[in-house]
Amino acid sequence: MDAFFQALCDAVGTQHVLTAPTDMAPYLSDWRGRYQGKARAVVRPGSTQELAGVVRACAADGVPIVAQGGNTGLCGGATPAEDGRAIVLSLERMNRIRAVDGDNNTITVEAGCTLAALQQAALDAGRLFPLSLASEGSCRVGGNLSTNAGGVQVLRYGNMRELTLGLEVVLADGRIWDGLRGLRKDNTGYDLKQLFIGAEGTLGIITAAVLKLFPAIGQRATAWLAVPDPAAAIRLLGLMRSLCGERITAFEIIGRSALDLVLRHIPGARAPLVGGADWSVLIELSDSAGTADLAAELEAALTQAMAQDLVDDAVIARSLAQAQALWSLRENISEAQRIEGISIKHDIAVPVSRIPEFLERAQTMLLEAWPDVRIVAFGHIGDGNLHYNLSKPEKLENEDFIARTPELNRKVHDLVAALGGSISAEHGLGQLKRDELVRYKSDVEMEMMRAVKHALDPAGLMNPGKVLGAVACAPSGLFRAEK
Amino acid sequence: MDAFFQALCDAVGTQHVLTAPTDMAPYLSDWRGRYQGKARAVVRPGSTQELAGVVRACAADGVPIVAQGGNTGLCGGATPAEDGRAIVLSLERMNRIRAVDGDNNTITVEAGCTLAALQQAALDAGRLFPLSLASEGSCRVGGNLSTNAGGVQVLRYGNMRELTLGLEVVLADGRIWDGLRGLRKDNTGYDLKQLFIGAEGTLGIITAAVLKLFPAIGQRATAWLAVPDPAAAIRLLGLMRSLCGERITAFEIIGRSALDLVLRHIPGARAPLVGGADWSVLIELSDSAGTADLAAELEAALTQAMAQDLVDDAVIARSLAQAQALWSLRENISEAQRIEGISIKHDIAVPVSRIPEFLERAQTMLLEAWPDVRIVAFGHIGDGNLHYNLSKPEKLENEDFIARTPELNRKVHDLVAALGGSISAEHGLGQLKRDELVRYKSDVEMEMMRAVKHALDPAGLMNPGKVLGAVACAPSGLFRAEK
Numbered sequence: 018m019d020a021f022f023q024a025l026c027d028a029v030g031t032q033h034v035l036t037a038p039t040d041m042a043p044y045l046s047d048w049r050g051r052y053q054g055k056a057r058a059v060v061r062p063g064s065t066q067e068l069a070g071v072v073r074a075c076a077a078d079g080v081p082i083v084a085q086g087g088n089t090g091l092c093g094g095a096t097p098a099e100d101g102r103a104i105v106l107s108l109e110r111m112n113r114i115r116a117v118d119g120d121n122n123t124i125t126v127e128a129g130c131t132l133a134a135l136q137q138a139a140l141d142a143g144r145l146f147p148l149s150l151a152s153e154g155s156c157r158v159g160g161n162l163s164t165n166a167g168g169v170q171v172l173r174y175g176n177m178r179e180l181t182l183g184l185e186v187v188l189a190d191g192r193i194w195d196g197l198r199g200l201r202k203d204n205t206g207y208d209l210k211q212l213f214i215g216a217e218g219t220l221g222i223i224t225a226a227v228l229k230l231f232p233a234i235g236q237r238a239t240a241w242l243a244v245p246d247p248a249a250a251i252r253l254l255g256l257m258r259s260l261c262g263e264r265i266t267a268f269e270i271i272g273r274s275a276l277d278l279v280l281r282h283i284p285g286a287r288a289p290l291v292g293g294a295d296w297s298v299l300i301e302l303s304d305s306a307g308t309a310d311l312a313a314e315l316e317a318a319l320t321q322a323m324a325q326d327l328v329d330d331a332v333i334a335r336s337l338a339q340a341q342a343l344w345s346l347r348e349n350i351s352e353a354q355r356i357e358g359i360s361i362k363h364d365i366a367v368p369v370s371r372i373p374e375f376l377e378r379a380q381t382m383l384l385e386a387w388p389d390v391r392i393v394a395f396g397h398i399g400d401g402n403l404h405y406n407l408s409k410p411e412k413l414e415n416e417d418f419i420a421r422t423p424e425l426n427r428k429v430h431d432l433v434a435a436l437g438g439s440i441s442a443e444h445g446l447g448q449l450k451r452d453e454l455v456r457y458k459s460d461v462e463m464e465m466m467r468a469v470k471h472a473l474d475p476a477g478l479m480n481p482g483k484v485l486g487a488v489a490c491a492p493s494g495l496f497r498a499e500k
Numbered sequence: 501m502d503a504f505f506q507a508l509c510d511a512v513g514t515q516h517v518l519t520a521p522t523d524m525a526p527y528l529s530d531w532r533g534r535y536q537g538k539a540r541a542v543v544r545p546g547s548t549q550e551l552a553g554v555v556r557a558c559a560a561d562g563v564p565i566v567a568q569g570g571n572t573g574l575c576g577g578a579t580p581a582e583d584g585r586a587i588v589l590s591l592e593r594m595n596r597i598r599a600v601d602g603d604n605n606t607i608t609v610e611a612g613c614t615l616a617a618l619q620q621a622a623l624d625a626g627r628l629f630p631l632s633l634a635s636e637g638s639c640r641v642g643g644n645l646s647t648n649a650g651g652v653q654v655l656r657y658g659n660m661r662e663l664t665l666g667l668e669v670v671l672a673d674g675r676i677w678d679g680l681r682g683l684r685k686d687n688t689g690y691d692l693k694q695l696f697i698g699a700e701g702t703l704g705i706i707t708a709a710v711l712k713l714f715p716a717i718g719q720r721a722t723a724w725l726a727v728p729d730p731a732a733a734i735r736l737l738g739l740m741r742s743l744c745g746e747r748i749t750a751f752e753i754i755g756r757s758a759l760d761l762v763l764r765h766i767p768g769a770r771a772p773l774v775g776g777a778d779w780s781v782l783i784e785l786s787d788s789a790g791t792a793d794l795a796a797e798l799e800a801a802l803t804q805a806m807a808q809d810l811v812d813d814a815v816i817a818r819s820l821a822q823a824q825a826l827w828s829l830r831e832n833i834s835e836a837q838r839i840e841g842i843s844i845k846h847d848i849a850v851p852v853s854r855i856p857e858f859l860e861r862a863q864t865m866l867l868e869a870w871p872d873v874r875i876v877a878f879g880h881i882g883d884g885n886l887h888y889n890l891s892k893p894e895k896l897e898n899e900d901f902i903a904r905t906p907e908l909n910r911k912v913h914d915l916v917a918a919l920g921g922s923i924s925a926e927h928g929l930g931q932l933k934r935d936e937l938v939r940y941k942s943d944v945e946m947e948m949m950r951a952v953k954h955a956l957d958p959a960g961l962m963n964p965g966k967v968l969g970a971v972a973c974a975p976s977g978l979f980r981a982e983k
Contacts, residue, residue, distance in 0.1 A: 120735070120852055121742075165853065194945060195942065201852075203884045206968070207699055207952055208698055257715070259789070260788075441686075450688075
């Protein structure tokens with residue numbers, strides 16, 4: 018055994034340094050099966066101290082580190098490169114809830130805790146941790162932080178970034194930064210935790226976090242609405258905000274083709290309204306107080322909306338089962354689309370006000386370029402975030418569809434950029450969108466990011482090839498003006 | 501005129517380069533009169549392009565730059581050093597509202613816009629911009645951003661950081677970073693705007709921002725409560741949260757000595773409750789919907805709180821005038837304290853759950869050290885943020901009191917640190933707390949901050965001597981592990 022492996026074994030114990038191909042396999046590809054990498058070893062530390070020992074060993078030998086949580090990412094951010102130089106550092110053993118502080122409304126968790134376990138710990142303490150994602154049973158907090166995860170309740174509670182008060186991070190040289198502060202106000206210098214949130218493990222490895230908790234939900238009201246068009250949906254959002262304020266917890270738009278796929282492929286799925294509108298909205302109100310009558314409040318607000326022609330038809334769930342049935346229509350879109358066949362996915366955001374323009378221009382442009390392509394649009398319209406997917410024309414071969422991916426991506430992303438939007442709203446960059454980034458960010462922004470990367474990871478060993486790609490040289494002096 | 505001054509005049513026009521002592525005087529001291537600096541000139545650009553020209557001229561000649569907004573800061577962050585090497589760069593001419601996007605709930609403003617003008621622009625658009633501070637008539641958005649300002653509504657809406665979606669920044673080399681995105685979700689690399697928020701002008705100069713707007717307030721309910729002790733106030737906050745959710749907009753604690761000072765010195769101030777409690781709470785609910793009966797909701801919640809012995813007595817404002825009278829008791833504390841005589845101010849935060857322990861231990865410790873010192877404690881208890889001030893014993897000379905400031909600061913700040921708190925919750929560091937910082941931050945955190953500073957301002961010309969003090973040498977290689 019060489020000295021490097023000995024150092025890894027010394028840090029975490031031999032049984033937690035995996036090198037057999039069958040042991041390593043699950044860690045070397047992403048769950049979509051899109052990326053396949055190689056690694057020297059998969060190392061599974063049980064504590065921050067152990068993890069720091071691993072990083073020190075890697076720093077000493079110049080070995081790249083790919084941190085991995087639940088391995089549920091959509092952009093290949095947690096899959097090592099094919100050159101096999103890196104180790105995969107799995108956080109899955111670091112899954113403890115370290116503390117719950119009810120009066121401070123905070124919870125301190127390790128990065129390897131699953132999102133579902135975190136939600137449950139909050140519930141056990143009579144609180145809500147609001148982040149909610151399709152993969153919550155298996156994704157882990159470190160990944161949620163490193164991708165600044167979003168989901169269906171961002172409208173009310175914010176992204177993972179807004180839910181975070183403090184971090185513990187192992188830096189690129191193996192030192193531990195204890196930033197586990199549970200403070201709502203702290204203006205003592207640069208807010209360093211912000212750098213690591215959303216950095217996909219390229220600046221350091223998040224090992225624990227102090228997160229905000231909220232009052233538990235006492236009551237919900239859920240409705241499915243047929244709306245005339247996306248512009249009406251945006252105006253409806255404004256009206257509902259003025260009438261129901263922050264009780265609006267979710268506001269999702271679903272295009273006809275997305276709903277049709279669910280009705281076709283998901284057993285038991287039933288259309289919530291007769292007639293079938295081109296555009297539907299799923300809205301949910303919630304309140305910590307159990308006493309208010311949210312269903313009545315929602316009904317009154319929708320009556321006003323109908324009078325203003327913002328809603329054509331509506332059904333309000335009268336039971337938890339009915340509410341779940343409405344939500345399952347929304348949540349099964351991706352699964353239905355998978356059954357239907359392959360698709361090209363775009364996770365985009367534009368200002369909420371420009372959603373109608375985006376949808377109209379994108380459709381015109383795509384159907385001009387390819388009359389048979391099927392647009393499946395849905396998403397978190399309240400955040401300006403759409404999953405704008407393109408399903409394969411029925412009679413086309415997969416490879417012919419895939420061959421046109423770059424062209425279609427380019428069209429969609431160029432339009433997003435023209436509207437002041439983002440080509441990755443909530444999934445991150447990973448490997449998938451790393452090279453696209455350079456097209457849409459200004460030179461000065463790329464340079465600032467590289468300067469930050471160089472400042473915190475000068476040897477470039479933290480998840481190399483993700484987010485920024487290789488940072489080969491020191492950007493020293495970039496920010497000096499010419500003399 | 502030398503070449504440097506010519507370059508300044510070329511950039512902004514001669515009339516906006518002030519050099520006469522009387523013209524420069526207002527820009528060279530802070531409004532508390534605590535710091536007095538010197539400068540080569542005060543330069544007042546009218547646009548981002550002009551400002552960038554000034555920064556390029558300074559970068560070329562190695563001239564430090566102190567950015568200044570409304571000059572209302574409490575820590576000397578906008579006052580130049582005494583060596584007179586720097587220019588003061590005033591943002592006051594850059595005060596335009598660039599855009600309001602109602603459907604996106606965003607406003608784009610220049611950094612020199614006053615907070616009051618921003619609030620008014622939001623109101624004119626039927627929206628709320630929630631940041632609210634004592635100095636809102638004269639403080640400016642750039643300063644609010646650069647100090648990550650807080651205030652009385654953070655509990656519900658967050659600090660300035662949480663209210664910011666995008667920034668435009670002139671970097672240390674004079675290039676302009678256009679990060680004016682109005683997106684709720686954007687995960688395309690490092691969130692660079694976070695670096696400039698709260699950096700007090702030490703990394704670059706914020707010239708404009710895209711900020712969040714909220715539904716206008718339709719209804720408020722305000723009450724003044726006598727509570728048994730701070731621990732009861734914390735439990736009350738938890739109860740009110742579960743009963744009233746996010747309608748709780750403010751939750752302030754006022755110690756008896758603070759209220760007594762207001763009643764003694766402020767004309768027209770009247771005690772809201774008979775008897776006089778050791779601790780009072782000012783609570784406000786608000787809602788965008790005008791239809792709910794918030795006063796009834798508040799009364800019902802307070803009835804429950806009384807049954808649980810969390811509130812001894814309460815008065816709910818029955819008119820806007822009554823609500824304003826209650827608020828003026830809170831808002832006049834600082835003024836009353838100023839009239840009473842000099843005081844030592846601490847702007848501290850601890851986890852909300854540790855507020856009672858902080859108050860008890862601090863009082864015991866201070867009265868042991870100095871039985872005559874008068875503790876005036878009040879603040880944003882819902883954020884864990886207290887203004888923990890010490891008023892001069894009546895018969896003591898000012899200079900004898902001032903002489904003990906370092907000793908008392910040390911005691912209070914050491915206790916704050918022991919409780920996991922912050923020595924600057926919402927005022928920043930500036931010059932005032934720069935040297936204290938080193939005592940309470942870990943070496944690794946100081947080193948990370950210096951690395952970031954060096955990455956973005958390698959020549960150290962951005963507001964030198966603030967936040968971090970002088971950053972003399974490049975931290976290159978600090979994050980490399982020893983071989």
